[in-house]
Amino acid sequence: MRTKIACFGGIYNNYLAFEAAIEDARLRGAEQLYCLGDLGAFGPYPDRVFPLLIDNNIQTVQGNYDHSIGNALEDCQCGYTDPRDNYFAAISYEYTLENTATKNRDWMKELPVEIRFSWQGKRFLLCHGSPRKTNEFLWESTTSTAFLERLTDDYDADIILATHTGLHWHRELKDDRHFINVGVLGRPENDGTTHVWYTLLTLQSDEQQGVSVDIEFVPVEYDHQRLAREMESENIPQEFIETIRTGWWTTCLEVLPIKERRAGKY
Amino acid sequence: MSAVPVAPLASLDELWFQVSGTLCNLKCEHCFISCSPTNDSFGYLSLDRVMQLLEESIAQGVKEYYFTGGEPFLNRDLVPMVEQVLQVGAVTVLTNGTVLKTDWLKRLRAVDQSSRYSLEFRVSIDGPTPEMNDPIRGERSFERAMQGVSLMCEYNFLPIITMTRTWDEADDEQILGQFREVLKQHGYARPRLKVLPRLKIGAEAQRTAGYNQFERITPQMMEGFDVSQLLCNHSRVATDKGIYVCPILIDSPAARLGETLQESQVDFPLVDGACYTCYQYGSICANPSSKKMEA
Ligand code: SF4
Numbered sequence: 001m002r003t004k005i006a007c008f009g010g011i012y013n014n015y016l017a018f019e020a021a022i023e024d025a026r027l028r029g030a031e032q033l034y035c036l037g038d039l040g041a042f043g044p045y046p047d048r049v050f051p052l053l054i055d056n057n058i059q060t061v062q063g064n065y066d067h068s069i070g071n072a073l074e075d076c077q078c079g080y081t082d083p084r085d086n087y088f089a090a091i092s093y094e095y096t097l098e099n100t101a102t103k104n105r106d107w108m109k110e111l112p113v114e115i116r117f118s119w120q121g122k123r124f125l126l127c128h129g130s131p132r133k134t135n136e137f138l139w140e141s142t143t144s145t146a147f148l149e150r151l152t153d154d155y156d157a158d159i160i161l162a163t164h165t166g167l168h169w170h171r172e173l174k175d176d177r178h179f180i181n182v183g184v185l186g187r188p189e190n191d192g193t194t195h196v197w198y199t200l201l202t203l204q205s206d207e208q209q210g211v212s213v214d215i216e217f218v219p220v221e222y223d224h225q226r227l228a229r230e231m232e233s234e235n236i237p238q239e240f241i242e243t244i245r246t247g248w249w250t251t252c253l254e255v256l257p258i259k260e261r262r263a264g265k266y
Numbered sequence: 267m268s269a270v271p272v273a274p275l276a277s278l279d280e281l282w283f284q285v286s287g288t289l290c291n292l293k294c295e296h297c298f299i300s301c302s303p304t305n306d307s308f309g310y311l312s313l314d315r316v317m318q319l320l321e322e323s324i325a326q327g328v329k330e331y332y333f334t335g336g337e338p339f340l341n342r343d344l345v346p347m348v349e350q351v352l353q354v355g356a357v358t359v360l361t362n363g364t365v366l367k368t369d370w371l372k373r374l375r376a377v378d379q380s381s382r383y384s385l386e387f388r389v390s391i392d393g394p395t396p397e398m399n400d401p402i403r404g405e406r407s408f409e410r411a412m413q414g415v416s417l418m419c420e421y422n423f424l425p426i427i428t429m430t431r432t433w434d435e436a437d438d439e440q441i442l443g444q445f446r447e448v449l450k451q452h453g454y455a456r457p458r459l460k461v462l463p464r465l466k467i468g469a470e471a472q473r474t475a476g477y478n479q480f481e482r483i484t485p486q487m488m489e490g491f492d493v494s495q496l497l498c499n500h501s502r503v504a505t506d507k508g509i510y511v512c513p514i515l516i517d518s519p520a521a522r523l524g525e526t527l528q529e530s531q532v533d534f535p536l537v538d539g540a541c542y543t544c545y546q547y548g549s550i551c552a553n554p555s556s557k558k559m560e561a
């Protein structure tokens with residue numbers, strides 16, 4: 001038995017990358033598609049994300065952004081602490097809140113904070129930041145293996161999938177368990193390239209081997225110049241547009257641990 | 267609702283090592299645990315003890331590690347300690363930056379490059395000029411700390427500069443801007459800065475004033491409050507005299523919770539004035555990358 005599952009992280013209004021990723025996942029044979037939340041922020045035209053989710057029957061976790069926009073809260077609960085980071089976060093939050101239709105806000109409000117399923121006895125847990133907190137940052141360089149083992153024990157899961165940080169990574173744990181950050185489709189990964197990432201899981205089971213899970217991070221090219229032009233016409237700050245065009249993060253940098261920070265330009 | 271607000275230990279995420287006790291080469295006037303070259307009420311942690319605690323912490327699923335003092339680099343085993351702990355999780359060293367040696371940084375940079383985990387430094391400097399910093403932290407301490415920062419940058423570290431706010435909160439932005447410029451002139455191209463509130467205990471209580479009796483967390487204040495904002499909700503600190511609730515309150519005998527991490531997993535009554543500052547400002551001791559907020 002064999003199946004493929006695609007997991008998409010934060011969309012951040014980047015409906016163009018989202019479209020490209022859905023198509024790519026289908027071509028690779030993904031039978032079930034999931035989104036781990038943070039539909040808004042950063043990019044243009046928030047409402048264009050929702051038809052893609054609904055028409056493609058994508059099961060979606062509620063991210064901190066979706067909780068905020070859905071309930072029209074004061075801010076995005078992204079968990080930034082630096083004044084400059086918060087300044088830019090507030091601009092995209094206000095834009096997204098103003099430009100999201102009421103029916104889409106209502107839809108987001110009802111999203112679950114986690115999705116669980118089993119496949120041939122393997123227990124999957126899809127969440128946004130961590131299983132215990134929607135907006136917890138689990139960075140590769142500051143999250144110990146011992147801690148991740150504890151999460152899989154405490155939350156009765158063999159495979160935990162999350163997003164929220166904007167950077168994909170994977171840690172193999174004992175007894176064939178895994179923690180996976182699926183990356184995001186909303187913006188590139190601060191490495192000077194313009195593509196974005198999603199995660200493709202290939203699940204297989206046979207008599208001899210039991211169940212195996214193959215994890216593949218998939219880069220997605222999309223028309224990022226078009227996105228940048230649309231962001232310009234919506235008067236979204238140049239700092240965000242620069243990230244889309246160059247692949248370097250220009251904001252939200254102060255939450256990065258040193259290893260992740262050093263990898264970037266700013 | 268009990269008469270005294272308490273913080274449960276929800277999850278032991280960060281383990282602090284008080285590696286140099288209350289011994290420090292400086293004697294800052296605002297030091298909340300009154301460290302000095304002669305204050306040995308807490309002493310050095312041994313490498314053996316750190317390894318033993320590390321072992322116990324793995325079983326508990328600790329997420330990351332902090333080294334503090336006093337001045338951690340006074341402990342001659344600090345470098346080997348960091349080398350060991352960094353195999354298991356991320357390490358942050360809180361230092362005054364004035365006693366660094368090139369050899370140590372070389373070794374630390376090497377282990378940093380071979381580990382998957384981050385090695386962070388936090389350097390305390392209390393303002394962008396000697397005129398602001400030195401009256402509090404001691405003569406020439408600004409110059410010496412900035413030399414330390416430059417040396418760290420040479421080894422490709424990006425230290426987080428922490429300033430204790432001894433000015434009006436409204437002036438934060440201007441002072442941060444000025445400090446960024448000064449750091450750039452010292453070879454630090456993309457400075458990371460963090461402002462901390464004063465804790466009015468220890469030496470600081472003498473310098474200005476301690477807490478007023480009304481500056482306490484009341485049970486009413488806990489209603490609807492996200493207790494994970496408090497360090498004691500997810501951390502413990504190991505000293506040579508046992509495990510304490512947090513690095514702030516080690517001078518308070520009630521803050522000693524036991525000999526092992528297991529024993530220290532008890533609720534703690536938030537009766538100190540310092541708890542009031544934590545309440546107001548959140549997890550002031552944690553790195554920005556570790557901050558958890560209520561969703
Ligand atoms: S504030 Fe830091 S550097 Fe100053 S005396 Fe205390 S421990 Fe030493």
Ligand code: SF4
Binds near residue numbers: 273496498544
């Ligand atoms: S000082 Fe802060 S961290 Fe320590 S016990 Fe009080 S509230 Fe908790």
Ligand SMILES: [Fe+2]
Binds near residue numbers: 064078163164165
């Ligand atoms: Fe998020």
